[in-house]
Amino acid sequence: MKNGTKDLENHVDRKTNSKYDKDLDSEIIFEFGGPWGVTAMMFGFPTLMFYMWGCLQFHSGQLVSPLNFELWKQIGEAYIAPGPIVKGLPVPSLEGKQLDYLCNGFFSLYATIATSFALHYYGWFRLTDIIDNFGPIMTIAIISGFTITVLVYAITVMQGKQHRMSGYLMYDLFMGAxxxxxxxxxxxxIFAEIRIPWVILFYISVSAAIKEYELFGYTSPAMAFMVLAHFLYVNACAKGEECIPTTWDMFYEKFGFMLIFWNFAGVPFTYSYATIFLHNYSIEHGGPIQHLKYWTYLCYGLLLFGYYIWDTANSQKNKFRMANNGVHIKRYTFPQLPWGVLKNPSYIKTSHGNLILTGGWWGIARKIHYTADLMMAFSWGFITGFNSPIPYFYPLFFVVVLVHRVSRDMERCAKKYGKDWEEYCKKVPYIFIPGVI
Structure with missing residues (x-):
């Protein structure tokens, strides 16, 4: 009986303790100052982190008044994604001022890729939704292109910052204010040119490739080709973003419909026709398109050879230009290809003081990078075969664009450099293909 009584007491204690533990576990105790306190901590601690960093970064570690507006302005202008700050060309309308460009596109691209694949993997955002909703997304992009064009134009005019205006509304809307x-x-x-069109284009192909894999259990060589082609392009733009600030687009072109609409809608939703064709072909025929191996190898070879010329030619010219403007920096973003930077290249010095590169690829043809760009463009069409003319819209349209751009550039250079340009044309007589044209 004694032991039995003890067991009963233990049983009661356990029951009592169990209820006590349950009550204790359910009790809400406000810590850290309760709702107001934790709210203050959630917003206050990140603010403190920025404040401390700002003091270290901009004021040599000295504590500055938290009410100092200049401190928060400095912090606000320093963005999170790392990347070099590169100066552009001297802008005549700004009395020769060189604007700073934060070139963190490479970091941003891979952060975007990592985030998007995590979202896809956990089912929060399926990347296949892009190809499934191509039409609606394109519609939004087109509307966005028009809307942003009008907004940028109106805000610029209201601020009185319009530049080089013709006086004709539609022309100025197209070219920009x-x-x-x-x-x-x-x-x-630079954001519209680098961060939007090529990223969207790449994701359209990635979406189609994933969809193909889900439908058929594999991704075809043709669709893998499109993913590779668009990855090479978007990666090249991101890794070489520091070269963009000294280009003609940044220095001269205005931000109007031509650049806005083309980057928001034109590039990603017309340059992707080859991908859309391959995707729809696989749906209609119950499987991906199949080519003879030699044809697939030819397309891959044309793409990679064209890419090598295009990447290294652009690198040679832009690195040469940056070095002459005192803004050259060494980057180690992947891939840094052989012959991408010239040592002691030949050039022509104009009476304006500008230097025209005649070494490397630029001693072979004046617009060799356009030739390489067209090689890649036609490879995008060739990989689809010849069942439809639509995948060839991009390369054929690109021919028209480049011919116009070259004629415009030649006219401008002839006017600006005069006899120096004539000397250059004699030294480098061919425009696109050495020995041909």
Missing amino acids: ALNPRIGRVDLK
């Missing part, structure tokens, strides 16, 4: 539109330190032109 703003030369260097910015939100803080974000240059809208």
Whole structure:
């Protein structure tokens, strides 16, 4: 009986303790100052982190008044994604001022890729939704292109910052009113040119490739080709973003419909016709398109050879230009290809003081990078075969664009450099293909 009584007491204690533990576990105790306290911590601690970093970064570690507006302005202008700050060419309308460009596109691209694949993997955002909703997304992009064109134009005119206006509304809307539109330190032109079109284009192909894999259990060589082609392009733009600030688009072109619409809608939703054709072909025929191996190898070879010329030619010219403007920096973003930077290249010095590169690829043809760009463009069409003319819209349209751009550039250079340009044309007589044209 004694032991039995003890067991009963233990049983009661356990029951009592169990209820006590349950009550204790359910009790809400406000810590850290309760709801108001934790709210203050959630917002206050990140603010403190920025404040401390700002003091270290901009004031040699000295504590500055938290009410100092200049401190928060400096912090606000320093963005999170790392990347070099590169100066553009001297802008005549700004009395020769060289604008700063934060070139963190490479980091941003891979952060975007990692985030998007995590979202896809956990089912929060299926990447296949892109190809499944191509039409609606394209519609939004087109509307966005028009809307942003009008907004940028109106805001620029209201601020009195319009530049090089013709007086004809539709022409000025097309060409743009703003030369260097910015939100803080974000240059809208370089953002629109690098961060939007090629990223969307790449994701369209990635979406189609994943969809093909889900439907058939594999991704075809043709669809893998499109993913590779668009990856090479978007990666090249991101890794070489520091070269963009000294280009003609940044220095001269205004931010109007031509650049806005083309980058928001034109590039991603017309340059992707080959991908859309391959995707729809697989749906209609119950499987991906199949080519003879030699044809597939030919397309891959044309793409990679064209890419090598295009990448290294652009690198040679832009690195040469950056070095002459005192803004050259060494980057180790992948891939840095052989012959991408010239040592002691030949050039012509004009009476204006400008240097025209005649070494490397630029001693072979004046627009060799356009030739390489066209090689890649036609490879995008060739990989689809010849069942439809639509995948060839991009390369054929690109021919027209480049011919116009070259004629425009030649006219401008002839006017600017005069006899120096004539000397250059004699030294480098061919425009696109050495020995041909």
